[in-house]
Amino acid sequence: MLKFLARLDVVPRRTIYIFLLIAAGIPFLVPIRLPMYIWKETRSAFDATQVVQPNKVVAICSNWDPGSQGENWPQYEAIVAQCMVNHTPFIVFSVDSDPVSPQLAETVNEREAKKYGCVYGRDWVNLGLTRGAPLTMGAIGRSVKSVFQHDYRQIPTQNYEKLPLMRRVRDVRDFSCFWVVQYQPDLNWVVFLDPNSRVPILFACAGIGSSGYYPYLSSGQLKGMVVGTRGAAEYEVMLRDKFGKRFDDRELRGQKLVVPLAFGNLVIIVFIIAGNIGTIARRRLEAQAKVFR
Amino acid sequence: MKSPRAITIGVTFIAGLYFILDFIVPPTLPGASIRGVVASTVPASFTAKSGDFPAIPYQLSDQGNMRPQILVAQRDVLGKPKLASTPLRQVGPGSTATIRLGPFEVQRVVGGPTDSVVGADGIWHSLKPGQTWVDSATTFPVTNAKPGMTLYIEQPNAKIDQVDPGSAVLLIGGKRINHRLGAHTVAIKLSRYTAGSEVQLDELKAGDTVQFGPATTFADNRDTAAQFNLVITTMAFGIGILSLGMVHSRQLIKRPKGWYTSIFFFAAIVLGIAAGLGKYEDPGTSSRAFSDFMVMRVIAAVSSAVFSLLAFYMAAAAYRAFRIRNGEAALMMGSALIVMLGQTPFGSYLTSWMGERFSAFWLPNIAAWILRVPNTAMFRGLIFGIMLGAFATALRYWLSMERTTSGE
């Protein structure tokens, strides 16, 4: 028995990969729903976006790219769905990100807009990509239109006929809340966006980097945080609880992706425990071999 | 060669000093500022003259859309000329600017096409000599104003003639003091919890706490200074492409093992340029379809595939690294398992049977406590260390004390 357990110490990596593939792949074939526990920071982020002051807009910095779409795409979908189901106007832009980020964001915006009857220019504007962080972050806080003279579709942002929403977007004081959706959101937003304005800053980040943002949550510099696919799934649950049938969660992927994530984590945990059992068994075997010698 | 090095050191020092002062020095000179509570204000005004036409007076008061904007020609980050709104303190007598009022929607035209129009707000707007109607969407001049148009009134290439920065009556120590603003005075509106932000005189209301003082102009040039970084980064992109091109061209010429991969490099450059050119075309065109295909179906898919490798690598690395060798390792592994389980639905599933009374012992709550308390304390310590280390390194580079990279 000890010999068998000792083999767990040196499981080949291919075996681990196969088990991970099976565990993460099964939920795509067999639909499984798991109960979600809502974390406090996700609820804070949801509430901050839900309470929108009159004549203000939600601002979203969408810096995610195809590499981080596994975690950031469901988060972005959920945030946009919340804005659109409430008909809360929002602006989207990207700063120093992959050039495809605005395109990815617009794909989600257009799809969700069809569900809730939202119109480009009135309910949302995609301002495209700019560069030059962190000083650009301060510039956006001082004057959005000085940084973005055209939107993603090359319409001048001063053209209020086609973009009536931009009439009320001047600087950070017109933001009801400010989202950063990125694999590892840049903390320079907290410093440069104009901390004087007291705009709630919310991060939607990958799970792996979230632990570094808890000091800023605790000090109040961040008002909320959506962590990884789990956070996106929690967000969808809160949207369904709040809006019921008005919320259309077809094609949203938060709750679908959290299940393979959970199974994958379980496989890793099982192998870690197995590896430690193997190490203990191998040490016992070595000790026994020394005694017999 | 000592002299070029001395120049490099000097330029580095001055550049660093500029950015430090930009963040330290407030917008107004501390010793020369006056602070008080606004009782009333007299708005700023100026006159602007175009050619031989008489000077037109403008008042910078709260008139909604019809508050005059002073637009000065600048270049954006791509070098394209643009008109940027400028506060009055940054222009003076003799400056050339475009004065713009509006936009407003035309309801009806009275008299000739350029005589007078009535806006949708019910106000009469008429042109003075030197002014012109401008379309708000295209910013091109309009010779015939028509109902339904959204227009600006513009006085292009106007020379600022006289400037009156205005004044304010401040309550300081129970006394009313009439403070006359100077040509370059900055008004900083203060509030209880914030450091203050620059406002224009007409934005101040009775009861606001304000600080008036001469501007230090650091903040005014901040965006211009930031553009240096953009220029260098863009130039460097060209260097990178050239470097890669040289490496792969050499491969094609010398034909070592695996030389054919260099053909894929040049093919990828051509495909990438073709995809980029079609990015802003109208949907439905073939070039836009090609661009969308390359981005969404090829690049996005490849990036996702690369990222997905991380999941497998992480599993293998975790299996290899998480072994209990001593007490600290056991503690680390235990907390890692709790946080991993707590972040998944299984965590709440495994412990929610305890009931609300013992919710403090639910795995997600324990995981949240680990992240919010010991993890936060540890990160705060790390952040202090990083901050000081980065500060010391930056100080060494700024004062040119860092010798290792120069080969000394």
Next chain:
Amino acid sequence: MILFSGLILWKIAVAKRNPEKVFIRRIAGLNAIDEAVGRAAELGTPILFNPGTDDFTSIQTLAALGVLAHVAKRSAVYGISIIVTTCKPIMVPICEDVLRSAYEAAGRPELFHASDVRFISTQSDLTALGTAALMVDRRVASSFLFGAYDYTSLLVSEGGQLAGCMQIAGTADYYQIPFFIASCDYIVMVEELFACSSYLSRQPVMLGSVAGQDFGKLVLLGLIGVGVLLSTIYGLGNPVNGFERVFTF
């Protein structure tokens, strides 16, 4: 800022007068550089250096360049080539300059080839894969991964694991440290990265700045202690507590 700059400059002045008085503890990762270079010399294969995923505006990249210069000087002694890979085009001329200067300082300028500094792709994940592939193709003996890293850190380091090379990593990105710990032989963590060039060069000015930053940490600890004590006595948010008001924004 003025306080910390003053502390650092004071300690630099002290170190200039008495260099032997400044003590820096042993950093295993940096001591292993010679071992890694020696391994490459024995195997006769190149060394790989990756200065992270950020450009020269990141302080971590600047710290990494100090390590690159040191590694280049050491490998020049044995005639070993260094391959530098980067995902930022602007780092190409900077790394070339560092390598060229280091080889000239070591008296081996002929070792420098412009093709040794490679810009692979602006996307960090593709650069990571390219770096890993290079490690396997060129049978790299030792790899140095110093600088700012994003999620691609594990792609590079695990690739090095598969290639069987000795890996030394250093980063101040705390969320990437666990990945480096799992897959690298030595790791230089967080603030040790900023002490790298001081530790390796042993110049009094540099050692003094490290000592100064440690003094700064003592000052911060003192402030934290005072703050905790006053907040415990007066409670949080009490307007009487002027200390809290000064540090709240």
